[in-house]
Amino acid sequence: MTYMWALYAREVKRFQKIWMDTVFSPIVSTILFLSVFGIVAGGQEIGGLPYVLFIYVGLLSMNIVNSSFSNPAFALVIGKNTGTIVDLQLAPLRPWSIGVAYALAALTRALLTIGLAVLVTGWFIPELGINNPFLLLLAFSLTALEFGMLGVTFGMWAKGFESLTFMTTFVMQPMIFLAGVFYPIANLPAPWDTVSAFNPLHHNINLLRYAVTGYSDGNPMISLVVVAALAALVFVAMHLSTKKKMRAL
Amino acid sequence: MLPLLVSQVSKTFHPSKRPVVEALKTVSIKIEQGKIHGLLGPNGAGKSTLIGMLSGMLLPDTGKIEIFGLDIVSDTLEAKKLIGVVPQEVTYEMAFTVREVLHYFSGMHGVPSHERNARIEAVLTDLDLLDKIDERAKHLSGGMKRRLMIAKALIHKPKFLILDEPTAGVDVALRQKIWQLVRRLNQEGMTILFTTHYLEEAEQLCDEITLINHGQVVREGNLKDMQTEFAQNSIHFELFDINVPHLAEVKSIGVEFEYPLTDLGPDMHALTSHYTGNIKSIKSGAASLETIFLELTR
Numbered sequence: 001m002t003y004m005w006a007l008y009a010r011e012v013k014r015f016q017k018i019w020m021d022t023v024f025s026p027i028v029s030t031i032l033f034l035s036v037f038g039i040v041a042g043g044q045e046i047g048g049l050p051y052v053l054f055i056y057v058g059l060l061s062m063n064i065v066n067s068s069f070s071n072p073a074f075a076l077v078i079g080k081n082t083g084t085i086v087d088l089q090l091a092p093l094r095p096w097s098i099g100v101a102y103a104l105a106a107l108t109r110a111l112l113t114i115g116l117a118v119l120v121t122g123w124f125i126p127e128l129g130i131n132n133p134f135l136l137l138l139a140f141s142l143t144a145l146e147f148g149m150l151g152v153t154f155g156m157w158a159k160g161f162e163s164l165t166f167m168t169t170f171v172m173q174p175m176i177f178l179a180g181v182f183y184p185i186a187n188l189p190a191p192w193d194t195v196s197a198f199n200p201l202h203h204n205i206n207l208l209r210y211a212v213t214g215y216s217d218g219n220p221m222i223s224l225v226v227v228a229a230l231a232a233l234v235f236v237a238m239h240l241s242t243k244k245k246m247r248a249l
Numbered sequence: 250m251l252p253l254l255v256s257q258v259s260k261t262f263h264p265s266k267r268p269v270v271e272a273l274k275t276v277s278i279k280i281e282q283g284k285i286h287g288l289l290g291p292n293g294a295g296k297s298t299l300i301g302m303l304s305g306m307l308l309p310d311t312g313k314i315e316i317f318g319l320d321i322v323s324d325t326l327e328a329k330k331l332i333g334v335v336p337q338e339v340t341y342e343m344a345f346t347v348r349e350v351l352h353y354f355s356g357m358h359g360v361p362s363h364e365r366n367a368r369i370e371a372v373l374t375d376l377d378l379l380d381k382i383d384e385r386a387k388h389l390s391g392g393m394k395r396r397l398m399i400a401k402a403l404i405h406k407p408k409f410l411i412l413d414e415p416t417a418g419v420d421v422a423l424r425q426k427i428w429q430l431v432r433r434l435n436q437e438g439m440t441i442l443f444t445t446h447y448l449e450e451a452e453q454l455c456d457e458i459t460l461i462n463h464g465q466v467v468r469e470g471n472l473k474d475m476q477t478e479f480a481q482n483s484i485h486f487e488l489f490d491i492n493v494p495h496l497a498e499v500k501s502i503g504v505e506f507e508y509p510l511t512d513l514g515p516d517m518h519a520l521t522s523h524y525t526g527n528i529k530s531i532k533s534g535a536a537s538l539e540t541i542f543l544e545l546t547r
Contacts (some may be wrong), residue, residue: 006356013353017344083340087401089306090336091357093327247308 004097007088011105022071022109026063027117033059034121039184046184049215053127057212058181060114063206064140065176067110068147068166069154072102074157077164085234088246095242096235099152103238107141114140127214135220136211138201139227143204146231149238156245175201184217203227216246250320252371252409252440253303254279258312259464260298272298274464275312277388285435286474287455288444289538291546295464297337297446300471303442316409330359333407337414337444339394341386347373347397348382352402358405372400375430392423399427403434411442414452421474428454452501452538462546472538480542481509484517486531488524496523502543505532 015022039053044051050119088098088187122128130136148158158164178192179201196202203223210220255278260407262270273295278440280286290296301307304316305325319328360368371381376396381389386397395415396476402410412431417423424447431454435441445451451458452472459469468475485505496519500507510516521528 002312002359002361003357006353009356010353013349014342015342078443082343083338086306086336086340087357090304090329090334091354092326092359094326121453161349194468247306 003091003093004101005099005213007091007093007101008185009102010055011071011102013073014110015105015109016076019035022067023113023116026067026113027120030059030063031121036122038124047215048123050127053125053207053213054184054215055182056125056128056206057209058120061143061208062176062181063113063117063230064110064143064208065147065201065204066107066168066172068103069145069151069172071106071109071151071198072148073151073155073158073164073167075102076152077158077161080158081160095246096239097229098246099149099235101240102152102155103148106142106151108145110140110148123170131214133210135224139204139207139211139224141226143208146196146204146227146234149231149234153234153238156241158209161194177200178202181205186217200226200230203230250282250316251279251288251315252282253442255279255299255303256313256314256315258302258309258314260307260310263280266311272477273302276461276464276466277312280440280465282458283435283438285431285441285443285452285454286320287451287458288442288461289448289451289542290444290461294546296461297413298464299461300334300410300411300442300444301532303411303511304332305329306444315385324369330405331408332438333405334401335398335410337403337417339391339398341389341394341397343387344385346383346385347378347389348398350386351400352395354401355404355438360405361495367437368404368406369400371451372403375403376400395419396423399430408439410439410441411445413488414446416447424474441544448538448542458538460542460545462509467545468541471535475541476538478482479544479546482510483530484520485540486524488519488527488530489529490527493524493527502540506539507544 034052034056037231041051041055046054046055076085079088154164154167158167178196179199180196185202187194188196197218201227202217206217207220208225210216210223216223255276257275257277257526258273258280259271259275260273264270275493276295279506288296288299288439291300298307302309303316305321305328308322316328319331321328338363346355348369351372352365355365355368356362369382370379372383376399378393378396381393386394388463389397396420399412399415402412416427419427430440431443445455453470458472458475460467485507487505495506497509498509508516508520
């Protein structure tokens, strides 16, 4: 296990070295979003939930997804560009353990980012509480690991920063915005409400929001099953990609 | 148990939108315990492809590679623990210090955390880098970065060291230091394989060499035997004026000329008579590695 934990520690150290980009920047964007939407829609409610709380949990969930995906994806693409990817190829590490080390580092970054974000911004939201702490821990971990492993999978295949920008701009961001971060998907006109229900990210955000506020945009148990199943599926994809790419880069 | 046994290994690349490259064609190499083995060949001969496969970074299409009896494909992890590799490209973690680079890299090779500091200090002392331990790797000079690459390869105390052009781009003094280190590691029992473009380096260090060209082994064996074999059949000479009519049997090899010998007395007489007053130097005895290399790879 020394092997895998050393890689995990290296990846944690890496994002700590550039904490302005990796930790502080998402907190600033959360404050900006919160300020704008807090002013525009202050006092409104969604299903009995203050809108500012609804969107706050959505924004935190968005940060979990973004931080978890970006951490390994950027680290691997940078490694390919600088040639340091060879360190992974030379080390006696199993493919799955490489992916898990990166995904755990992504989880750590998400925990640190969200923890600090809540410390800094939580006082804006007096209604903030935790509906189900155990479910929150589970949903948080599953979401961060799922997108961390997705970041590893994508980082293994991405040829350069262009691919990464394409993925984040044209795939991740639309998925995030159509996942119910800013509004309940039930408010969308047909067929977009149905389309959004099939957006895998919707289930991550819905589950996290339910764990924090008790409000759910659909059955939270279905979301839990979907999130767990997707995490397992992404693990398999990550393992196969790492196995293939570690011997072909 | 041989440190390295390569049997009938081949590798073909199929890059998209580019022609297929047959990098290695049924290559076989054997390296014995405690030897310094040189892998030589012109650019594009297949050396780096072979090293990529020995390091477990590339899969062979056919054949088998064993590191101390462990199959690099099926026993990858165990085999990787036994080897240290200095890749050709100098790469480093931009944000990390020398200590951090070695700390994490050694951990990824299974060195327990309580042993890492002592190992890092020992290997950096060997490589004259101890005073740079807390410098960021990106601030090191080119030669220091090269030494850091060697430190990474040695940090987990491998039994078999692979050096892919370790002295490329380093100054003479550092090259000498690297040679000394290679000799010392070898005396301590480490088997070493290295590639180099400096033929005098291979001549200085290697017990045995393998010459590859166009993805095939063109010659392998003991360097001294090879030198004797080539020297027995020819002599080499340099001329003041090379723009003269040459004997039919004379071949140009770099700045030298080679003349095959069948009968020493009459042949020498024929040569000296033909080039009277124009012979700058004439050599017999061991052929240089450069001569063997040029002869076998042209």
